Amino acid sequence: MNCRSAPRSLSTSQRKDVPAGGGERRWWNQTRGRGRGKSHVRQVKGDIKPEQHEEESTPRGTCQTMCPAVELQKREAQNRLHRFEMLAGTEKDRRPRVDPMRAVKEYSRPAAGKNATYSADLRPPVVLLKTVHYLIDEVAASPHLCPWTEVYSFVFDRLRSVKQDMIIQRMHGPDCVAILERTVRFLIYASYRLCGEPLRLYDPCINDTHLQENLSWLLDCYAHGTEPHPHEGEFQALGLLYNLGSSRAMQHIMEQPTQLRRSPAVALALSINRAFLERNPVRLLQYASRLTFLQGCALHRHLMASRKDLLLIYSHGYNSKNCRFPLDRLSKLLSLDNSLTTTLCQTYGLEVNQENQVVFSKAAFSEPEQGKLRCALYHDIVEETQKDLTVGNIVNGSS
Numbered sequence: 001m002n003c004r005s006a007p008r009s010l011s012t013s014q015r016k017d018v019p020a021g022g023g024e025r026r027w028w029n030q031t032r033g034r035g036r037g038k039s040h041v042r043q044v045k046g047d048i049k050p051e052q053h054e055e056e057s058t059p060r061g062t063c064q065t066m067c068p069a070v071e072l073q074k075r076e077a078q079n080r081l082h083r084f085e086m087l088a089g090t091e092k093d094r095r096p097r098v099d100p101m102r103a104v105k106e107y108s109r110p111a112a113g114k115n116a117t118y119s120a121d122l123r124p125p126v127v128l129l130k131t132v133h134y135l136i137d138e139v140a141a142s143p144h145l146c147p148w149t150e151v152y153s154f155v156f157d158r159l160r161s162v163k164q165d166m167i168i169q170r171m172h173g174p175d176c177v178a179i180l181e182r183t184v185r186f187l188i189y190a191s192y193r194l195c196g197e198p199l200r201l202y203d204p205c206i207n208d209t210h211l212q213e214n215l216s217w218l219l220d221c222y223a224h225g226t227e228p229h230p231h232e233g234e235f236q237a238l239g240l241l242y243n244l245g246s247s248r249a250m251q252h253i254m255e256q257p258t259q260l261r262r263s264p265a266v267a268l269a270l271s272i273n274r275a276f277l278e279r280n281p282v283r284l285l286q287y288a289s290r291l292t293f294l295q296g297c298a299l300h301r302h303l304m305a306s307r308k309d310l311l312l313i314y315s316h317g318y319n320s321k322n323c324r325f326p327l328d329r330l331s332k333l334l335s336l337d338n339s340l341t342t343t344l345c346q347t348y349g350l351e352v353n354q355e356n357q358v359v360f361s362k363a364a365f366s367e368p369e370q371g372k373l374r375c376a377l378y379h380d381i382v383e384e385t386q387k388d389l390t391v392g393n394i395v396n397g398s399s
Contacts, residue, residue, distance in 0.1 A: 061122030141392035192297035196376035237265035281310035296382035324357035
């Protein structure tokens with residue numbers, strides 16, 4: 001009998017970016033397995049405890065800068081510096097010089113025969129946290145660096161490198177949680193801000209893959225940590241809102257302590273999820289208006305489906321030649337202004353007459369052509385809660 005398993009099919013995000021965190025996961029699983037095997041042998045021999053051996057075999061970073069010196073020299077010599085890392089005044093030189101205070105270690109894919117565990121190339125937890133603060137406060141939140149698609153690309157890559165160092169060192173504890181919380185907030189915010197951007201500038205599938213991985217790791221830290229986590233309710237709610245309708249996300253929430261489930265953020269997320277499962281778009285959109293800005297960013301990718309459901313249900317419920325529905329009333333239900341409501345109705349084949357009345361018809365309702373419906377045009381319900389929040393406020397959790 002042939003024991004070789006058939007090759008698995010790859011998702012869209014995996015085909016476009018094969019590592020997409022997979023390289024780190026494979027490395028982590030392999031080293032974790034090797035660690036267990038060696039620990040078991042030691043335990044049988046009675047030499048040392050398994051935990052002690054695991055700690056001794058785990059690499060510990062000694063690099064005290066955001067980018068190792070060897071990489072700095074190499075990338076400067078190969079002219080591979082990002083413009084955000086160049087020394088001011090040398091950007092137009094044939095070979096720009098590096099600014100050590102702005103350079104950040106870039107992500108490199110794990111490769112066969114490549115040793116990624118040199119202590120001098122790994123940053124310890126305190127340096128990794130400092131690096132994340134720099135990426136958020138000085139790069140992502142900078143009003144002078146643009147376009148933001150390039151800012152996102154730079155920060156995304158450098159956060160991925162931070163994650164790689166964390167995995168190699170099997171990082172845990174408060175610093176690990178602080179880094180993961182900021183990473184998850186950044187990726188959720190990016191999924192909203194860059195919605196609708198060309199695929200060459202922003203790939204939502206790759207962003208989603210890394211967001212899910214970081215969120216899963218963060219929730220695992222909450223589950224196995226002993227110290228209190230003041231932001232746990234926030235991220236439990238964000239996880240459910242982002243994965244609305246997921247039975248796995250719902251089961252995870254229901255397994256949490258009663259006190260956590262009854263916290264305002266989680267209780268509201270559960271109500272929205274219930275409305276989504278019951279296919280009650282009116283109630284869902286009403287609850288959505290009570291969300292914070294970042295919660296709205298997590299939910300926003302489900303809003304178009306809810307608005308479509310509302311129009312479809314009303315097209316059947318008010319399907320009559322003599323029935324007219326006030327545009328103002330429908331706009332309030334959809335949490336849109338009149339002009340956007342009119343555009344949305346027409347996109348789905350529904351008529352809005354000159355008296356600002358919607359003519360619902362189940363025969364007229366139709367799916368729009370691909371690419372005609374742009375989610376970014378209908379972000380009103382989220383934008384209203386942003387107000388004067390900066391990127392730094394949003395990602396650092398001070399909103």
